[in-house]
Amino acid sequence: MHSNLPSLSRREMLRTMGVGFGSLGLAAMLADEAAAAPAGVSAGENPLAPKPTHFPAKAKRIIHLFMNGGPSQVDTFDPKPALERFAGQVPPESLFPRGRTKGKLMPSPFKFAKHGQSGIEISEIYPQLAKCIDDICVIRSMHTNLPNHEPSFLMMNSGETQPTRPSMGSWLSYGLGSENQNLPGYVVLCPGTPTVGPQLWSNSFLPGIYQGTHINNSNIDPKTIIRDINNKYMSEPVQRRQVDLLQQLNRKHLEARGVDAQLEGRIASLEMAFRMQFEAQEAFDLAKESEATRELYGKGQFANGCLLARRLVERGVRMVQVYFGGGQPWDDHGDIMNHKEHAVQSDQAIAALLTDLKSRGLLQDTLIVWGGEFGRTPSSEGSKGRDHNNLGFSMWMAGKS
DSSP: OOOOSOOOOHHHHHHHSTTSHHHHHHHHHHHHHHHTSGGGOOTTTOTTSOOOOSSOOSOOEEEEEEOTTOOOGGGTTOOOTHHHHTTTOOOOGGGSOTTSOOOOBOOOSSOEEEETTTTEEEETTOHHHHTTGGGEEEEEEEOOSOSSHHHHHHHHHHSSSSTTSOOHHHHHHHHHOOSOTTSOSEEEEOSSOBSSOGGGGOOTTSOGGGSOEEEOTTSOOTTTSSTTOOOSSSOHHHHHHHHHHHHHHHHHHHHHHOOOHHHHHHHHHHHHHHHHTTTHHHHTOGGGSOHHHHHHHOSSHHHHHHHHHHHHHHTTOSEEEEESSSBOTTOOSSBTTHHHHHHHHHHHHHHHHHHHHHHTTOGGGEEEEEEOSOEEOSBOSSSBOOOEEOSSEEEEEESOO
16 A cells, blocks of 8 residues: 655654654764764865865965065165165155155165075074075065055955955965864964954955964963863763754754855854864963974064964964064054064064974975065155055065975
8 A cells, every 4th residue: 555645754754753852862873973984074064174286286385474564675685785875865756656755765774695505685684584595585576556554464465455355365275175174274373453454364255164263372371362162061972962963953054044155154163163172272382392492483472473383384274374463563664773673573483483394394395475565665754764665575485395
């Protein structure tokens, strides 16, 4: 005898029964099966799963050292001896960014010298970095669209002067995934908030899981740097079953709603939050480094940021940005001599980062990028400082790629 009634799957039958205890039991059994897979999530469901590149590539990760505020190229990596000859003269109008202050040509107060087998000239304010010059490629032909901080910050981070595009780190995470499923694929280390703020590491129209994770590295305490990461009340297997049940319900909800980027981002973030508790605190615990390594990097927020960057890329994070500070600290309109203090705070740490990566065999497949959002004028700004210059400035990259 055959029935014309529609057939029900076991899962549908259990879901519609009573108060749903059968469905909960089934979810627990499915969670047990899922727990046998890495992190409880299949590669097809994991947006941060590593993805193959279209073309062979040597670099696997990026560390972006962002000198926010606009470091002066003529006082760091681009010597201009002609400024000595023409000091005090007013340059032609064509050499000035439109709308910027027109001052007199001012030579650098810092001496330059050639270093390494390459003979690249570096300012005296970077003596430790000068020892690493043969691992560095200095680019002295950079330019950007506007001489204002906000649009130039966005341009340097997303390639667009308006906050409409995903950041570089978000694109990398989206296209390549991450080699560590227990940490975010894109981490931003900044002691405070830079000019523009979170839009600099925004995912924009990409799913939310690809947004940069901002870590305030002004005070590195692994127990509090990522709040509420530990579950004090449940064991790992119990948590895994709970998360899997929630995720099944979330995905059912997503299926009913259709395309919903924000909901997809929340679902992926919930899974990441669960996995982070098993590795994040260890990754941010600088006390696990030897005293010799801590001394190599030196002290201070930026030094801690550089050391954390090494620890994160060593653990498979795809991109780490290290901001020099909150706001725009390199914006030295009043006195370019302030650059010397900025260099003191960064020289040892950057040289240590390059040395440390090289000694661990990581420099050969890690790209280091140093620079700001623009440069500064070769003329003074009415005193001993320099104005913004978007028409020509310097950046450098390091690595064996």
